[in-house]
Amino acid sequence: MVEHRQEFQRELEAIEAKVIELFAMVAEDLSGATRALLTGNNEMLRVLNEREQVIDALYPEIEELVNREILLQAPVASDLRFLLSVLRIVPELERSHDLVVQIASRANHILGDDLSPRSRGLVERMGTLTSEMWRQAVDSWYQRDRSAAVRLKERDDEMDELHASLIAELASGRMALPVTMEMTLVARFYERLAAHAVNIARRVAYLAGPPKEQPAE
Amino acid sequence: MAVVAEQQQLDLREPKGWRRTSNRIVTWLMVLAFVVVVVPLGFVLVTTVVKGASIISWQFLTSSIPPNVAPADIGGMGPAIVGTIEITALATIMAVPLGILGAIYLNEYGGKNWLAALIGFFSDVMTGVPSIIMGLFIFTIWVLHFGFSGFAGALALGCLMLPIVIRSTYEMLRLVPNALREGSYALGATKARVTMTVVLPAALGGIVSGAMLAVARAVGETAPLLFTILIVTTVNKNPFSGANTSLPSQIFVNANSPFVGAQARGWGAALTLIVIAFVLMVVARFITARFSRFSR
Amino acid sequence: MEQSEQDVATSTQLPKSQVQATTSADAFDTGTHIFDVDKVSCYYSSFRAVTDVSLKIHENEITAFIGPYGCGKTTVLRTLNRMNDLIPGAHVEGDIRYRGASLYTKDVSPIAVRRRIGMVFQKPNPFPKSIYDNVAYGPRINGERNKAKLNEIVERSLRGAALWDEVKDRLKASGLGLSGGQAQRLCIARTLAVEPDVVLMDEPCSALDPIATGAIEDLMKEIKSRYTIVIVTHNMQQATRVSDRTAFYSVLRNEESDTRTGVLVEYGRTEQIFQDPQDPRTQAYVTGRMG
Numbered sequence: 001m002v003e004h005r006q007e008f009q010r011e012l013e014a015i016e017a018k019v020i021e022l023f024a025m026v027a028e029d030l031s032g033a034t035r036a037l038l039t040g041n042n043e044m045l046r047v048l049n050e051r052e053q054v055i056d057a058l059y060p061e062i063e064e065l066v067n068r069e070i071l072l073q074a075p076v077a078s079d080l081r082f083l084l085s086v087l088r089i090v091p092e093l094e095r096s097h098d099l100v101v102q103i104a105s106r107a108n109h110i111l112g113d114d115l116s117p118r119s120r121g122l123v124e125r126m127g128t129l130t131s132e133m134w135r136q137a138v139d140s141w142y143q144r145d146r147s148a149a150v151r152l153k154e155r156d157d158e159m160d161e162l163h164a165s166l167i168a169e170l171a172s173g174r175m176a177l178p179v180t181m182e183m184t185l186v187a188r189f190y191e192r193l194a195a196h197a198v199n200i201a202r203r204v205a206y207l208a209g210p211p212k213e214q215p216a217e
Numbered sequence: 218m219a220v221v222a223e224q225q226q227l228d229l230r231e232p233k234g235w236r237r238t239s240n241r242i243v244t245w246l247m248v249l250a251f252v253v254v255v256v257p258l259g260f261v262l263v264t265t266v267v268k269g270a271s272i273i274s275w276q277f278l279t280s281s282i283p284p285n286v287a288p289a290d291i292g293g294m295g296p297a298i299v300g301t302i303e304i305t306a307l308a309t310i311m312a313v314p315l316g317i318l319g320a321i322y323l324n325e326y327g328g329k330n331w332l333a334a335l336i337g338f339f340s341d342v343m344t345g346v347p348s349i350i351m352g353l354f355i356f357t358i359w360v361l362h363f364g365f366s367g368f369a370g371a372l373a374l375g376c377l378m379l380p381i382v383i384r385s386t387y388e389m390l391r392l393v394p395n396a397l398r399e400g401s402y403a404l405g406a407t408k409a410r411v412t413m414t415v416v417l418p419a420a421l422g423g424i425v426s427g428a429m430l431a432v433a434r435a436v437g438e439t440a441p442l443l444f445t446i447l448i449v450t451t452v453n454k455n456p457f458s459g460a461n462t463s464l465p466s467q468i469f470v471n472a473n474s475p476f477v478g479a480q481a482r483g484w485g486a487a488l489t490l491i492v493i494a495f496v497l498m499v500v501a502r503f504i505t506a507r508f509s510r511f512s513r
Numbered sequence: 514m515e516q517s518e519q520d521v522a523t524s525t526q527l528p529k530s531q532v533q534a535t536t537s538a539d540a541f542d543t544g545t546h547i548f549d550v551d552k553v554s555c556y557y558s559s560f561r562a563v564t565d566v567s568l569k570i571h572e573n574e575i576t577a578f579i580g581p582y583g584c585g586k587t588t589v590l591r592t593l594n595r596m597n598d599l600i601p602g603a604h605v606e607g608d609i610r611y612r613g614a615s616l617y618t619k620d621v622s623p624i625a626v627r628r629r630i631g632m633v634f635q636k637p638n639p640f641p642k643s644i645y646d647n648v649a650y651g652p653r654i655n656g657e658r659n660k661a662k663l664n665e666i667v668e669r670s671l672r673g674a675a676l677w678d679e680v681k682d683r684l685k686a687s688g689l690g691l692s693g694g695q696a697q698r699l700c701i702a703r704t705l706a707v708e709p710d711v712v713l714m715d716e717p718c719s720a721l722d723p724i725a726t727g728a729i730e731d732l733m734k735e736i737k738s739r740y741t742i743v744i745v746t747h748n749m750q751q752a753t754r755v756s757d758r759t760a761f762y763s764v765l766r767n768e769e770s771d772t773r774t775g776v777l778v779e780y781g782r783t784e785q786i787f788q789d790p791q792d793p794r795t796q797a798y799v800t801g802r803m804g
Contacts, residue, residue, distance in 0.1 A: 002803075003802050003803060004801055004802055004803065005800070005801050005802060008801075009802075074750060075800070076749070076753070076787045076788070076799045076800060077787060077788060077789070077790050077795075077796050077799050077800050078796060078800065079800050080787075080788065081788065081789075209789045210789045210791065328601065329601075394638070396634065396636060396638035397638055397640060397641075398599075399596070399599070399632075399634060399638065400634065400638040400639075400640065400700065400703075401640070401650075402596065402599060402627065403594070403596065403627055403631060403632040403634075403704070404627065404628070404631065404650065404651040404654065404703065404704070404707055405624050405625070405626075405627040405628030405651070405654070405655070405707065406624070406654050407624055410654050414650070414654065415640055418641070418642070419640075419641050509641075510687070511641040511642050511643065511687040511688070511689065
């Protein structure tokens with residue numbers, strides 16, 4: 001049977017492509033930012049600011065496309081869920097990239113060797129965990145995997161533990177005050193990034209729809 | 218600055234050639250056919266009026282029928298008029314309700330069953346039976362036992378009218394949209410109710426004009442009356458016994474006569490008959506309009 | 514999620530997975546069931562138009578039947594008030610219970626059924642009578658003769674159909690002289706005049722413009738507290754606007770025997786059908802990808 005509304009389908013796929021692009025930028029820049037922080041690399045920040053411009057142009061474009069489809073095509077079911085999910089996820093992605101830029105900008109203010117070995121280790125682990133969580137969030141969106149939300153919640157608990165440990169380490173006063181203040185902020189940024197990843201996975205559960213039961217043969 | 222382009226004048230007329238010509242030919246053929254039909258009709262009307270108008274008077278319409286030798290200004294066609302009205306009225310009373318009920322059965326109840334097919338078939342056959350055969354038929358089964366009478370004539374005319382009424386009523390009922398029936402059924406009406414309260418009223422205009430057509434036909438018939446009323450010249454107020462007469466019958470008799478007076482009276486009768494038919498048509502139109510006032 | 518059980522007749526050779534309808538659990542809870550359609554198949558002579566439909570219609574709700582052409586939704590609708598009896602050769606297998614009583618046993622009078630379960634049709638079909646006589650028709654055939662009572666019924670029904678103000682000065686005018694939207698409201702008034710329990714509507718707005726459609730939809734929502742409404746519609750936005758529950762029917766093709774028949778695919782609350790359809794066929798239909 002012929003499928004109808006092929007033009008509409010193409011427009012939906014175009015929106016999907018842009019959302020994936022946005023996801024990719026956030027995920028890539030996140031690992032870059034962590035590295036920049038740990039190695040004291042200021043170069044990264046410039047790259048990230050350029051990316052920020054791109055994103056600032058991209059996300060209103062996506063929102064506009066979604067508005068248009070909702071207005072003109074009276075979407076229902078999976079089409080509606082998709083468009084509404086995009087509308088909710090795009091701001092999260094935009095804010096997440098802001099956080100990534102913030103993390104990288106801290107590289108300006110601290111030198112890599114200002115950090116105590118323990119806090120450095122914790123930051124590395126937090127960075128890795130966040131990147132992993134983001135990778136999982138992107139995958140869950142791409143595959144419409146409703147079960148990712150549960151898994152990401154567990155990783156988020158891990159993140160909370162790391163965050164608590166880092167705060168404890170910072171509170172111990174082993175590092176200079178300015179560094180401690182910066183790192184507190186950084187800890188917060190990572191924790192927020194993880195939370196956004198969890199949120200996104202929750203939206204994916206809505207997008208994917210209810211579990212389909214197999215009819216008995 | 219508008220640039221005026223040389224535009225081809227758009228010609229939307231039928232292009233010259235065979236199609237235009239053939240269109241013209243056929244149009245003229247149709248006009249010709251119409252004229253061919255109307256002209257004789259006009260002739261008949263004009264002749265009748267011219268020949269019969271002079272003799273029409275109140276005396277003519279009410280006096281009894283004189284012997285044929287009598288001159289034109291004596292007597293009239295009174296008995297014939299009375300006879301026509303009596304016999305046709307009787308025939309109508311018998312044929313029209315029967316015909317309507319038959320058509321209702323055919324359309325609403327019979328469907329495709331054998332009885333409906335049978336009735337339909339015989340009704341169609343009856344339309345083609347020559348009217349004189351009807352007369353002979355009634356002669357055989359009625360007149361031989363009960364004698365000549367207006368009633369016998371009415372029976373013969375009724376047999377003529379019946380298939381016309383059945384056919385026209387059937388067509389009118391068929392034209393009633395099924396949506397109306399469904400609407401009535403959906404309100405909890407029985408089939409009889411649906412037919413009586415929705416279908417018949419909706420078709421009534423057409424049914425009445427169909428019945429009028431049948432009456433107009435019957436009014437002018439002579440042949441079936443030949444063997445049934447035994448044309449006489451006296452008024453017979455009792456249609457059930459004794460011979461009777463009618464306008465067409467008198468026209469027949471008078472036209473055969475060599476006497477000028479009789480012939481003149483014949484023309485008068487013909488004009489009277491045409492006027493009666495005309496009046497019936499007008500009444501039919503009026504009734505149809507009245508009953509269809511909700512169909513607009 | 515509950516699955517309705519189906520016994521597929523061996524003669525149909527329909528794969529069981531396709532004949533089973535998906536029904537959400539809450540389709541069976543709360544509220545009285547006005548209709549209990551139980552494994553109903555509809556035949557026109559030997560042609561099986563609809564196969565094995567089972568669902569329950571709830572009181573004081575608007576239930577929408579949607580689906581592509583030939584899926585049997587109108588056929589099922591018409592079985593609810595035995596209007597299919599009018600079609601020669603039409604018969605029904607299975608049972609339909611109305612308030613617990615079977616509609617298809619031998620001693621049931623279709624006339625009595627239709628007095629309680631009225632129907633409004635796709636193309637407005639006012640009788641060629643006056644507006645007053647149109648509305649008074651039903652009560653009159655039920656034996657009502659009292660002039661005052663009839664006047665009251667006519668006014669009440671026309672008010673109920675939101676038509677009174679427009680026609681109160683011309684009740685003697687022909688019912689055929691009304692615009693499409695007014696004519697349809699007249700037909701609704703006519704149906705309401707016999708005070709039915711259920712009003713069935715077969716695509717009531719498909720011949721009407723959007724304004725008239727809006728008026729009728731408002732009417733439906735207003736009267737649903739007093740009646741139960743089942744509506745067949747091609748317009749999915751209409752289904753989402755007015756209905757509480759939606760049943761999606763589709764056409765099942767059997768390639769070997771080259772037969773087609775209608776089946777109930779999914780039935781549930783309207784928000785669920787249009788937001789999270791369970792069956793891929795429902796998803797394909799409501800998103801307009803496939804019929």
